[in-house]
Amino acid sequence: MLDPKFIRENIDLVKETIKKRNLKLDLNALIKTDNSRRRLLVELEELRARRNKANDEISALLKEKKDPKPKISSMKAISEKIGALEIKLKEFDTELEKLVLTIPNIPHSSIPVGDAGCNKIVRSWGELPKFDFKPATHIEISQHLDIIDLPRATKITGSNFILFKGWGAKLERALFNFMLDLHTKKHGYTEIFPPFLVNRASMTGTGQLPKLEEDMYRLKDDDLFLIPTAEVPVTNMHRDEVLDEDSLPVYYTAYTACFRREAGSYGKDTKGLTRVHQFDKVEMVKFVKPETSYNELEKLVADAEDVLQLLGLPYRVNMLASQDLSFAASKCYDLEAYAAGVDKWLEVSSCSNFEAFQARRANIKFRRKNTKKLDFVHTLNGSGIALARTVIALLENYQQKDGSVVIPQVLRPYLDGKERIS
RNA sequence: GGUGGGGUGGCUGAGCGGUUGAAAGCGGCAGUCUUGAAAACUGUUGUGGGGAUUUUCCCCACCCUGGGUUCGAAUCCCAGCCCCACCGCCA
Secondary structure, X not given: OOOHHHHHHOHHHHHHHHHHOOOOOOOHHHHHHHHHHHHHHHHHHHHHHHHHHHHHHHHHHHHOOXXXXXXXHHXXXXXXXXXXXXXXXXXXXXXXXXXXXXXXXXXXXXXXXXXXXXXXXXXXXXXXXXXXXXXXXXXXXXXXXXXXXXXXXXXXXXOOOOOEOOHHHHHHHHHHHHHHHHHHHHOOOEEEOOOOEEEHHHHHHOOOOOOOHHHOXXXXXXXXEXXXXXXXXXXXXXXXXXXXXXXXXXXXXXXXXXXXXXXXXXXXXXXXXXXXXXXXXXXXXXEEOHHHHHHHHXXXXXXXXXXXXXXOOOEEEEEOOOOOOOOOOOEEEEEEEEEOOOOEEEEEEEEEEOOOHHHHHHOEEEXXXXXXXXXXXXXXXXXXXXXXXXXXXXXXXXXXXXXXXXXXXXXXXHOOOOOEEO
């Protein structure tokens, strides 16, 4: 969320943001509520000041053994008025909060303005694989190699779930182990293994709630949610905390399964592994000082790119335009890996700078040493990287004419030194 | 799941319905002393919000959360959440 005070003082900038994001949002209600609330607050606080003063006087009268009764009865009416105004204030607060939560983050000045067509490919890496045969899709390959069993996953649970088997299961495990090792040993992240279930406060802290409740799996009896990404538990580690300036930047990486209902996306990417309800992902999360956050974003993207480069998967880096940018982000790069069988660029990572948007909501601060003032940290996160889609790219790009699949060099130590799955 | 105990500032820990935003200690910061350090001593030290004559001043709120009683609540009542201990169940 944005700071209501910031909105008040930068109303033109917020209007411009809404325009850039192509949203239909009326700010008048917000401005009006904010003004009414403050007018009421002044009135209420004056009354409370009077009450406090009177209470001191009553207290003094009692000490002098004088009769406080007249004073007390004169205060009764004021107290009732205060009670009434407090109820009204609460209504304004609730309303204002509701309205403020509908305001998205301000896009960074460096990103293109426009819809997804304006997204900008800032760089590409690797060469597209060439075949002297028609490359098969990951569905065909995994069936042939007996490493993924979708019909049985459907039987056990339902459609759009995956069951990895044999070398498929080992490949999955090899991938996230490789990624965690890379981020912890080479890129300096601290490994976290968080709970996969989180409470409502955590979901609200990172912004999944209240907006996206429909997209989440929820355990009704306990009011807990299956995490849609490790971003939720890991970012919420520091919810309502004040971090040491010296401890920043904080880098965390975590493997988790991710659960998404994908409500409303039926009919889109329903075949194969592209869009599933449960997938594995290694996530990177950063807590940084505001003045460093854009530099940190570039480093975050580089860390995610390193995974793809070491796996030898061609990819491109897509800087999202204002209308394609998620609600809480100021700037975001998507990494898209090429998959030869389906001949598509698949989004395997999304690296975002949220500036103080999440930190304000989750109340994550740090104290500056020189001024001793509290300030919100900037939070960033990025996939490093999402697995099911990476498996698609691996299978399709490394397939051979004989139907086998070559294993990239970096994964072999995790797979008993095996060179190919056949 | 059952029983008992408990949630107060950065930490430990007092707190009678009425100058208690909160004792005391520790820690932090500044100063005195010292060649320097330690010790000792002195002072200082929470957060959020609002107002104005906006580098300063004034006010309000906050003692787990939400209600209630009262002229007045950290203190009394109710509900919830969380923590600790023991018992039960359990990988």
